[in-house]
Amino acid sequence: xxxxxxNTQLFFMMVLATLSGGTFLLVGGDARQDAWISILFxxxxxxxxxxxxxxxxxxxxKDTIITYMPKIFGRYLGNIICFLFIIRFIYLAGRLLRDNxxxxxxxxxxxxxxxxxxxxxxxxxxxxxxxxxxNFFRIGEIVFVIFMVFLFLQYILVFITGDIIHFSNLQPVxxxxxxxxxxxxxxxxLVFPFGTNVLFAMFFPFLNKPQKIHKTAVSATIFTxxxxxxxxxxxxxxxxxxxxxxxxxxFLDTIRHVKVGFxxxxxxxxxxxxxxxxxxxxxxSTFAAVIAAKQFLNFKKESKGLIIAICxxxxxxxxxxGPNYMKHLQIGLKVVPIYVFQLYVTVPLIALVVHYIxxxxxxx
Amino acid sequence: xxxxxxxxxxxxxxxxxxxxxxxxxxxxIEKRAIILGAGxxxxxxxKFIVTLQAIKPxxxxxxxxxxxxxxxxxxxxxxxxxxxxxxAFDEVSGRLGKPPYFSHEKFIIIGERLAKNGIxxxxxxxxxxxxxxVNVPIFVCRENAYDYIxxxxxxxxxxxxxxxxxxxxxxxxxxxxxxxxxxxYNSISQNNYNVVGVVSFERKKVGExxxxxxxxxxxxxxxxDKLVGFLDKQETKSLALIKxxxxxxxxxxxxxxxxNEVITLEIAGTKCKLIPxxxxxxxSMQLIIKVKSNIAETNLKVDPKKNPEVIHKIEQLENEEVxxxxxxxxxxxxxxxxxxxxxxxxxxxxxxxxxWKNNKDKWNDVFPEMAVDIQVESHIELTGSITKPxx
Numbered sequence: 230x231x232x233x234x235x236n237t238q239l240f241f242m243m244v245l246a247t248l249s250g251g252t253f254l255l256v257g258g259d260a261r262q263d264a265w266i267s268i269l270f271x272x273x274x275x276x277x278x279x280x281x282x283x284x285x286x287x288x289x290x291k292d293t294i295i296t297y298m299p300k301i302f303g304r305y306l307g308n309i310i311c312f313l314f315i316i317r318f319i320y321l322a323g324r325l326l327r328d329n330x331x332x333x334x335x336x337x338x339x340x341x342x343x344x345x346x347x348x349x350x351x352x353x354x355x356x357x358x359x360x361x362x363x364n365f366f367r368i369g370e371i372v373f374v375i376f377m378v379f380l381f382l383q384y385i386l387v388f389i390t391g392d393i394i395h396f397s398n399l400q401p402v403x404x405x406x407x408x409x410x411x412x413x414x415x416x417x418x419l420v421f422p423f424g425t426n427v428l429f430a431m432f433f434p435f436l437n438k439p440q441k442i443h444k445t446a447v448s449a450t451i452f453t454x455x456x457x458x459x460x461x462x463x464x465x466x467x468x469x470x471x472x473x474x475x476x477x478x479x480f481l482d483t484i485r486h487v488k489v490g491f492x493x494x495x496x497x498x499x500x501x502x503x504x505x506x507x508x509x510x511x512x513x514s515t516f517a518a519v520i521a522a523k524q525f526l527n528f529k530k531e532s533k534g535l536i537i538a539i540c541x542x543x544x545x546x547x548x549x550x551g552p553n554y555m556k557h558l559q560i561g562l563k564v565v566p567i568y569v570f571q572l573y574v575t576v577p578l579i580a581l582v583v584h585y586i587x588x589x590x591x592x593x
Numbered sequence: 594x595x596x597x598x599x600x601x602x603x604x605x606x607x608x609x610x611x612x613x614x615x616x617x618x619x620x621x622i623e624k625r626a627i628i629l630g631a632g633x634x635x636x637x638x639x640k641f642i643v644t645l646q647a648i649k650p651x652x653x654x655x656x657x658x659x660x661x662x663x664x665x666x667x668x669x670x671x672x673x674x675x676x677x678x679x680x681a682f683d684e685v686s687g688r689l690g691k692p693p694y695f696s697h698e699k700f701i702i703i704g705e706r707l708a709k710n711g712i713x714x715x716x717x718x719x720x721x722x723x724x725x726x727v728n729v730p731i732f733v734c735r736e737n738a739y740d741y742i743x744x745x746x747x748x749x750x751x752x753x754x755x756x757x758x759x760x761x762x763x764x765x766x767x768x769x770x771x772x773x774x775x776x777x778y779n780s781i782s783q784n785n786y787n788v789v790g791v792v793s794f795e796r797k798k799v800g801e802x803x804x805x806x807x808x809x810x811x812x813x814x815x816x817x818d819k820l821v822g823f824l825d826k827q828e829t830k831s832l833a834l835i836k837x838x839x840x841x842x843x844x845x846x847x848x849x850x851x852x853n854e855v856i857t858l859e860i861a862g863t864k865c866k867l868i869p870x871x872x873x874x875x876x877s878m879q880l881i882i883k884v885k886s887n888i889a890e891t892n893l894k895v896d897p898k899k900n901p902e903v904i905h906k907i908e909q910l911e912n913e914e915v916x917x918x919x920x921x922x923x924x925x926x927x928x929x930x931x932x933x934x935x936x937x938x939x940x941x942x943x944x945x946x947x948x949w950k951n952n953k954d955k956w957n958d959v960f961p962e963m964a965v966d967i968q969v970e971s972h973i974e975l976t977g978s979i980t981k982p983x984x
Contacts, residue, residue, distance in 0.1 A: 401942060482775070
């Protein structure tokens, strides 16, 4: 554990990974035109969620989830929880890979082979893991700049086009009250998109300034939350709620409306963003899975065999995550969050309580 | 170990770069028929008739020649029928040996019979699978769409180019609407009304030979996906004014005391606000229309430089003119068609969602009886390069 990554690099990675899926799908669609309120609401909750992990980390400054869970819950229960986390990370990486492939195939290169594109998109991930954490987080710096410049360039172009934005699509506000918003935030949005933050609990021990972790994590969450809010406001005011809900890639359809002089059909820019950020998010979760497995199995040295094995599992998970894209999305956005919510929110909450009780008992 | 790894990596990356080159995915430009415009009709037997205007792949047609009545064109027209839209496309590609390519489609024209029958399938197929852009405008025509796709136009070698230029210009003046499939999708799913542009052409004598000239004839009203009525040019302009779609164009104002004197005002910008007013269970609507304009031509014998108060007087005249036009259009929509294309229902929903909920089901009875108060605020900014006409 001699690696060190800076807090800024962690911030970049957290922002990129959360924005990856969040910008391109319609987050909070069940709240219809109030989707942006629901994102702001769940952002507030996500701040508390990530604070649970950072507080746990500050209590065990050299441990990741995998190593402190057994210390808190004891060997048996702790190891079961760790195992669940590893399964979750592997499954998540597989799903993300599938998401990327599907967006590519559905909107850019139809009629291409899923397996082949999966291989092409996944190989850079394998290579980054092979070269280690530091190198990977350095990629994040470059990707962050490209991603943010292109993303905000697209927002600006949408604004300049002018005629296509109808803010009246966002009215009436809160016509059904807060209920759909709370319902959305609780199981769903704390897992997707804000659950991505949990992956980074695996990287906290590699930081060079671990004492500043709270500030970094919270500011990353707030930054992504605000960007997602802007994003969803633009999508709904350009497309209208009903079409935005029906579209497979609402962000792409929004960008397709851009026409500023001779500048139009700039959706290829968003494809670049999708591929870049998809790579980052897949790699983060694969990395989390590899580190978790390594610590779980008590490997002392870097094991190439382990990397290859986990990557192979992820590759095949991506192929079998659903019989078709609709089923895949339904599983990912409606079924999985119910269980993962318990793992991501309830487990660390109990862990915090148990930890403080133990501390109290030991002091007495 | 590392060298072997890199070697395999290069091999796999290299090999997978050729994944898109399979025979089935071949998309060479000469093997696709590039479609510029599409027309959809319904035959008497209930089959879809699809008419496509595709660009000619080889060179330009010979131009000139005094005998030619119309400009030689660079396009080919294909027409076919099928039980569904895709079946009709299949027939076209079967005949051509190349599949149609919709990415450069400029507009979609829908025939009257199909529009009355419902265009849901057209909207769906256009948004779902084909490469059609999401913001391609949809027009309705009287009678059959294939006549319009076949029309050669006046001066462009590519008729679709000419038609879309006309429609875009007229759309800015508010004489027609450029409605995208996305907007129609939204209005269908909200059970709402929408307006689309109407195209037409006339056979005119240009020079010596007869020639087909495209023009615009107002707009058509869709209830969900079905055509329910037409509006003429003037009514369309008033509707566009209410929907904030007028960008340029002009108003002609007559001076009541002296009928020979006219003022043409060039529109520099408009803005309309719908303000629903609810007073003890009675809903009324207030329209505040702001028109910014410049004087474009006049023979009114006044000099605004000496007497700036005159401008205020012209503003008053413009107010009355705009109010008269908008009132006429609203009267027709309220009393004759009894349909709420104006978006009054939406405006009430946005400001008073609870009141809208109570009135939603009986809206068709409430809307025609609604009191509408129109207020026009004109503002004349400039007088052009000269201040007074020569007198």
